[in-house]
Every structure is written in C-alpha cells, then in structure tokens.
Amino acid sequence: MTPSAPTERSREIAARVETFVRDVVFPYERDARCGPHGPSAELVGELRAKARDAGVLTPHILSDGSHLTQRETAVVLRRSGLSPLGPVAVNTMAPDEGNMFLLGRIGTPWQKDRFLAPLVRGEARSAFFMTEPAAEQGAGSDPSMLQTTAVREGSGWRISGRKMFITGAEGASVGIVMARTGGADEGKATMFLVDLPDPAVRLERVIDTIDSSMPGGHAQVLLDGLRLGDEHVLGEVDEGFRYAQVRLAPARLSHCMRWLGSATRAQEIATEYATTRKAFGKLLIDHEGVGFMMAENAIELQQCELMIEWCAGVLDAGSPGGTESSMAKVAVSEALYRIADRCVQVMGGSGVARDSVVEQVFRETRAFRIYDGPSEVHKWSLARKIKRDALAARA
Template sequence: MFTPCPTERSRELADRVEAFVRDRVVPYEHDPRLGPHGPSAELVAELRGLAREAGVMTPHILANGEHLTQLETAAVLKRSGLSPVGPVAVNTMAPDEGNMFLLGKVATPEQQQRFLAKLVSGEARSAFFMTEPAEDEGAGSDPSMLKTIARPDGNDWVIDGTKTFITGADGAAVGIVMARTEDGDKPRATMFLVDLPHPAIRIVKVLDTIDSSMPGGHSRVAIEGLRVPASAVLGEVHAGFDYAQIRLAPARLSHCMRWLGATTRAHEIAVAYATRRHAFGKRLIDHEGVGFMLAENLIDLQQAALMIDWCAGVLDAGHMGTTESSMTKVAVSDALFRVADRCVQAMGGSGVSRDSIVEQVFREIRAFRIYDGPTEVHKWSIAKKIKRTALEGGYRAGH
C-alpha cells in the first residue's frame, strides 16, 4: 500500500525501481549466498551490476548529485523494500543511505570525492561506529554516554574504544567513527572519517542476530590506537552530537520507508495464500478470523504510509523533525510488526517456513522495533517534549 508519488520524476523512478525489484531481485531471495550475516560480497556485486544495467543504482541521488526530497525519497525507497534484498541491490540500504545523506550535508569537497563518491556509485559499503557495549555502560540509544575517546596528539587524533552492533563493518570500505572529545570540562563528540579495513579497527565478532538482510551483519569492534589526521574530522570538532541528529531523523524515517515495502510484499503473499487455500468448505479469506486480519493489515499499511509521508514533509520544510521522526518510527514499526505477525498467522505453517519470504520479513521487522532507537526510548523522548511544552504553557489547562 503506497501513497501517490509526489512528483513526476519520483513516479518514474519509483516505477522503475519496483519493476526491477520484482522482476530481477526477487528471484535471488533464496540464493545460497544469502547467509545469517547478510548477502555475500559476491552477491552484492552481482545485484548491483544488474541495478547499474537497469539504471536504478542509488536512485534517490541523481546524476548531478542532487538528492531527492524526503517525500520523493519515500516514494522510491518504499518500492526498493519490496524484497529484503532490494535495498542492497539498488543501494538504498542502511547504514549506507544514512551515511551518504550525512556526508552530502557535512563533508568537505575533498572528503566527498574520497569517501562519498564510491558509496554513491555502489562500489563500496560503509559503517557508522556509534553504539557501544551495554556492559561497558557505553552509548546505545543515548549518544551522550560515549566511552570511546579521541585525544589530540599534535596534528593528529588518537582514538580508543569498543563499539558493538556496527552494521556492515565486516567488508566496509568507509567508516564514520563517533568518539568523545573534551571541550574544557564539557564532554563533546566528534566524527572521524576512516578508510577501511584498518589495522587499528579490529572486528572481534560478527554477532548472530534475528535479522539477516544487511551485508556484513552486525559486529563488535575494538578500536585500539587509531591515529587519524586532522583532515579526517567530519565537519567541525565537537559537533558530533549535532551531526548525529542530522543523520538520525532521516535515517530512522528511511527505515520506515523500506520496511513498509517489505511488509506490503508479505501482505501480498498472505492474501494470495488466503484466497488460494481452502479449509472447512471455503477459502481461508472467507473465514472472518483470516479475512479480518488481512483487512486490519490494509488499514495499518495505509496509516503507516501516510505517517511516513507526513514526517517526510516536515523534514522537507526544513525542520529537524526529531519528535516527528520519533513518532513515526514508533507508529510505523509497531504497525508493520502487527502486519508481519498477521501474515505469518494467516499462512499457518507456511508462514514460519523459510520457503516463504514472509518468515524473514517477520524477523527483520521485529529487529526494526529496536534498531535506530527502541520504541520505549522514542516514547520517553516524546513524553519529555510533552512535559516541556506543558510547563512552558503550550497546553491549555483542562477544566
């Protein structure tokens, strides 16, 4: 269920992306090169070769470097998500999509030429090193808890720390490392650009997680004596927290876009099953227990699509959209999980079999409710905004 494309160029791009994903990518969904830690490098290269031939590589960034609006991006990324492998093939996946957005906003021309160009072309992947292990009381959903430290040493910086759940670190060529820097007595953060692999950045373990769509999986990483020049600083020193906000609001929204596509496809498969399968003298869809689930799916999908477009409009209007993206991430991730769960339930044993992509979509959506901030953290942030607004007189007192 997709809302209309906002512009002619987004309609044309979205239609081409959808045709490519359905016709060329879907047949790869059971390729043996899809493992528990995502598609292999060989498979990624093969899919992207097909995307280049079809003219749909990195479709949200135009040939002149212009980025589609967020509303236009939504139209395209929803279609790319129609297969869990679709975003990988057309280069709209996390974390690369968010990293490209950040580099386009903050990086110097030299940094863009060195790091961004190869991401946009799809020749390389990237990783964003922010999350840290809970047992070390490091940064998770709260970046202010950063333990990784960058210390100035002459014209260089030396970085030490441990990161975890770093998506795509295994096999990435570009790294954005977020580390704490000191500004007097006040802790700040700075982002650094790094060529990967690097001997000072060691993958300790690729974690086994419930999801399996992202190349390289999610790694625990040790950073030991990483020395980088001043030219590696992304943007300004001590501005890392601000840049994190520039990246995180659009990135969590693009997650919603992609997974709306995936659950739309799961719903299509469940509908086809329920209209084909007979039990107790009639089609499954004619049993209210199944038909009502599919009706509820359609309602949730439409509401999710509208929520995404509303938040995209807020960002396009020039607002940070922090609260709006939190609201959207909560509403959409929870709605899409309900959709995926109903699809599994409606299909019975077929829904939990890996012969169907529905089972994978269910696992991926369950992880999505945690990644880019758990539902509860976003609700807490929204509640703080409500309290602040109320104390400032922004709400009329009830009578």
C-alpha cells in the same frame, strides 16, 4: 497535511525500481549466498552490477548529485524494500543511505570525493561506529554515555574504544566513527572518517542476530589507537552529537520507507495464500478470523504510508524533524511488526517456513522495533517534550 501526489520523476524512478526488484531481485531471495549475516560481498556485487546496467543504482541521488526530496524518496525506497535484498541491490540500504546523506550535507570536497563518491557509485559499503557494549556502560540508546575517546596527538588524533552492533563493519570500506573529544563531563563528541580496513580497527566478532538482510551483519569492533589526521574530521570538532541528529531523523524515516515495502510484499503473499487456500469448505479469507486480519493489515499499511509522508513533509520543509521522526518510527515499526505477524499467522506453517520471504520480513520488522532507538526510548523522549511544552505554556 493533505497527502500530495508523487512527483512525475519519483513515479518514474519508483516504477523502474519496482520492476527491477520484482523481475531481477526476487529470484535471488533463496540464493545460497544469503547467510545469517546478510548477503555475501559476491552477491552484493552481482546485484549492484545488474542494478547499474538497469539504471536503478542509487536511485534517490540524481546524476547531478542532488537528492530527491524526502517525500519523493519515500516513494522510491518503499519499492526498493519489496524484497529484503532490494535495498542492497539498488544501494538504498542502511547504513549506507544515511551515511551518504550525512556526507552530502557536511563533508568537505575532499571527503566527498574520497568517501562519498564510491558509496554513490555502489562500489563501497560503509559503517557508522556509535553504539558501544552495554557491559562497558557505553553509548546505546543514550549517546551521552559515549566511552570511545579521541585525543589530540601531534597534528592528528588517536581514537580508542570498543563499538558494538556496528552494521556492515565486516567488508566496509568507509567508516564514520563517533568519539568523545571533550572531557568526561563536557558531553562533546566528534565524527571522524576512516578508510577501511585499518589495522587499528579490529573486528572482534560478528554477532548472531534475529535479522539477516544487511551485508556484513552487526559486529563488535575494537578501535585500538586509531590514528587520523584533521582532514578526517567530519564537520567541526565537538559537534558530533549535533551532526548525529542531522543523520538520524532522515535515517529513521528511511527505515520506515524500506520496511513498509517489505510489509507490503508480505501482505501480497498472505493475500495470495488466503484467497487460494481452502479450509472447512471455503477460502481462508472467508473465515472471519482470517479476513479481519487481512483487513487490519490493509488499514495499517495505509496508516504507515500517511505517517511517513507526513514526517517526510516536515523534513522537506526544513525542520530537523526529531520529534516527528520519533513519532513515525514508533508508529510505523510497531505497525509493521503487527502486519508481518498477522501474515505469518494467516499462512500457518507456511508462514514460519523459510520457503517464503514472509518469515524473514517478520524477523526484520521485529528487529526494527529496536534499531534506530527502541520504541520505549522514543516514547520517553516524546513524553519529556510533552511535559516541557505543558510547563512552558503555564509559565
């Protein structure tokens, strides 16, 4: 695939987003309201109000409700990711971005008005309730292990189970819950929309994790007999796993887009350090060990950009992109971690100090190697496809 130039509209939107992130968002990175479980609701509201005034809120969804193409989205989301707070400020953050995409694709008019519209306006946050505790043998990298159940009760549903590592559950207004609706051996699940807070959705704890960019952090949640009507079913009953794939492939790629922006920023900071700081009589970058790390970063940043564009093109062509998004997720997450690690190494003590955002970028990209599927699970899935294709070719 020949790389394509960004469209005029994506260039214009991306330029405005980048200006906003650099001029307005960067100064907030050391704000005391940025805690171990993400920026506070107050800070999120303040940043989004400024983004709204600047005309860059939810920039990937146009005024008529249409969505930028994936290639266009890549240009915009990379710029939003130049700061860990950037996607929060302009409303391109996970899980909201993926949830907006899914609701836009399969939501009913009523569901779009009630649940999607406040998300697009940046007035609400959302959470996607799928992962479950390992101790309870629940769904994690293997969604088929789903333990949460939704049982018909009268004219609606009763949902019970426990969820784990649910990003943004604390403070969310919109929830998408994945629950098993077939028998234990049927492998069927359904997605449900829920207004939050709800007394039957009990936040048990917010887990301390290595990353800290996502509002609300990552929570353990008990669904204690949650009752919902049929109008809250997202899509069709028993089709939840299929809809999860509709959401997950673009969402994996969106993570790549945003964190490519963060790694780009880390490289900028490390470059400034390496070209101004001297040791042993010369600039750090003139020492081969440092210079080669910076060169390797430049190479891998370009490779990540091309990998994202390739996968985005596949999605734009109408393919589900499961295989391609797995490839991109592995390649990009692993490369971005190496890039961030080198930036820390180049900067020495300054790289591990929280005086610089480089330290946070390192933590965030380390978590990315696990979020949306560990690299090893994606490789295993790809290996299975290689085997299937090889056996089919010989049949």
